Amino acid sequence: MKRHNDGTPFIVPSLILIALITVYPAVYALYLSFHRKLPIFGISRFTGLDNYLFLIGDERFWNAFRNTLYFTVVSVTLELILGLAIAVLLDKAFRMRGIVRAIVLVPWAIPTVVSAKMWEWMYNSDFGILNYLLGTDINWLGSPFWALNGAVFMDVWKTTPFVAILLMAGLQVIPRELYKAARVDGAGSLDIFRRITLPLLKPVILVVLTFRTLDAFRIFDAVYVLTGGGPANTTETLSIYAYKMLFQTLQFGYGSTLAIMVFLCVGMISLFYARLLRGGIAA
Numbered sequence: 001m002k003r004h005n006d007g008t009p010f011i012v013p014s015l016i017l018i019a020l021i022t023v024y025p026a027v028y029a030l031y032l033s034f035h036r037k038l039p040i041f042g043i044s045r046f047t048g049l050d051n052y053l054f055l056i057g058d059e060r061f062w063n064a065f066r067n068t069l070y071f072t073v074v075s076v077t078l079e080l081i082l083g084l085a086i087a088v089l090l091d092k093a094f095r096m097r098g099i100v101r102a103i104v105l106v107p108w109a110i111p112t113v114v115s116a117k118m119w120e121w122m123y124n125s126d127f128g129i130l131n132y133l134l135g136t137d138i139n140w141l142g143s144p145f146w147a148l149n150g151a152v153f154m155d156v157w158k159t160t161p162f163v164a165i166l167l168m169a170g171l172q173v174i175p176r177e178l179y180k181a182a183r184v185d186g187a188g189s190l191d192i193f194r195r196i197t198l199p200l201l202k203p204v205i206l207v208v209l210t211f212r213t214l215d216a217f218r219i220f221d222a223v224y225v226l227t228g229g230g231p232a233n234t235t236e237t238l239s240i241y242a243y244k245m246l247f248q249t250l251q252f253g254y255g256s257t258l259a260i261m262v263f264l265c266v267g268m269i270s271l272f273y274a275r276l277l278r279g280g281i282a283a
Contacts, residue, residue, distance in 0.1 A: 026263070032256035040250050051257040060233060061258065064241040067148060071223070071237065072216040075155045079212060080205070082156065083163030088197075090164065091171045101168075108161040116225035119154040123226075141227055144234035151223045151235060155216070163208055170204030171197070203277070210273040214266055238262045 033051055037044045055061050090101055107115070122130050123140035131137055140146045174197065182192045198205075220239040223229070229236035229244070236244075239262060246255030 029256040029259050029263075032252050033260050035253045037252040038250060039252065047253070051254050054254070055257055055261065060236070060241065061238075061261075063233065064236045064238045067235060068217060068219070068237045068239075070148065071152055071155070071219060072213060074149075075152045075159070075216050076209065076212045078152075078156045079160045079163045080209065082160045083208070084167055084205075086160065086164040087167035087171055088193075090168055104164060105161050107158045108165075110158070112158065112221050113225050115154065115158050116222050119150070119157075120226055123150055142231055144231060147227050147231065148235045151226050154226060155219070155222055158222070159212065159215075163212060166208050166211075167201065167204060170201050174200050206273065206277050210270070210277070213269055213273065217266060217269060218262065238265070 034046060034048060035044060036047045036050070086104060090097065090104065094100075110118075120141070122128050125131060125137065125139045125142065128140070130140065138146060140150050178196050178200075179192060182196060187195070218239055219237055220243065223235060223237055224240050224243070227235045229240045233241075238258065242255055242258035242262060244255075245251045245258055249255075
């Protein structure tokens with residue numbers, strides 16, 4: 001009797017579990033997106049592409065899309081710049097470096113909901129420490145401009161340490177001999193950074209951008225706890241809009257359509273970064 005030495009029988013249960021918790025909900029969400037389903041009124045009927053056609057003309061959807069795109073681009077850009085600067089500093093040898101690295105990680109270690117509530121109090125227009133320190137009376141969470149940028153700043157504060165740690169790990173695998181040889185040849189710090197550090201760190205940077213872009217585009221908890229999507233839906237992201245449709249108004253059909261759009265956007269971002277990663281690794 002032929003014996004099978006591969007591990008296929010052992011991974012089948014895992015594959016079934018993954019299918020149940022990921023594939024089935026995704027397929028069912030796609031199914032619901034072609035229906036008008038309002039269980040509280042007993043409505044459930046097939047509508048074809050009506051939800052998608054309505055979405056095209058839905059100004060609230062486009063506002064949420066713009067907010068999500070703005071949040072993603074600004075927060076990820078700032079996190080990459082600040083994280084790279086912190087990583088370069090922490091990569092240098094100095095006294096108590098281990099303690100400093102641990103302190104830098106504190107914001108990232110705090111749960112997102114706790115961070116959001118903390119920043120909500122700091123942004124409080126009457127009792128918040130931010131207005132006290134700046135000597136202003138800005139209504140941080142009551143103004144569309146300040147509320148959205150306040151959410152961005154909170155995310156940058158919390159997530160920059162994560163970016164810094166990943167980039168620092170990439171810096172530590174760069175051979176130190178390259179730096180020594182460059183200094184012997186008379187290269188300055190800026191030239192070394194541009195011609196050695198950045199090119200060799202490119203694959204790690206792409207991985208960091210992939211993680212952070214996907215995470216930022218799906219942002220929900222931080223903004224929802226901080227602003228609830230307000231004032232007047234001006235800080236609403238796609239995930240928050242989908243959540244409100246699905247679980248607050250129980251419009252399962254249109255809410256599923258929004259969820260599918262988030263899924264498609266994330267899929268396109270993933271493909272974009274996958275091509276960049278292949279090109280970066282090949283280079």
